[in-house]
Amino acid sequence: MIRYIYNDQNNDGGWGFYIEGHMTMIGTALNYVAIRLLGEGPNDGSGAVDRARKCLHFVNH
Secondary structure, three states: OHHHHHOOOOOOOEEEOOOOOOHHHHHHHHHHHHHHHHOOOOOOOOHHHHHHHHHHHHHHH
């Protein structure tokens, strides 16, 4: 499941509401929470989790 989520991550670090969709806040937040609940740490996934967190922080500021 984690690999599937990582493979659908956009180049900007976020996820869309559907596969190949542009980044949305809800899509990114839901996928980020799912990855963390599945046991990934804050720096796991070859930087994918960190890119997602930076994407969420960037959108909020």
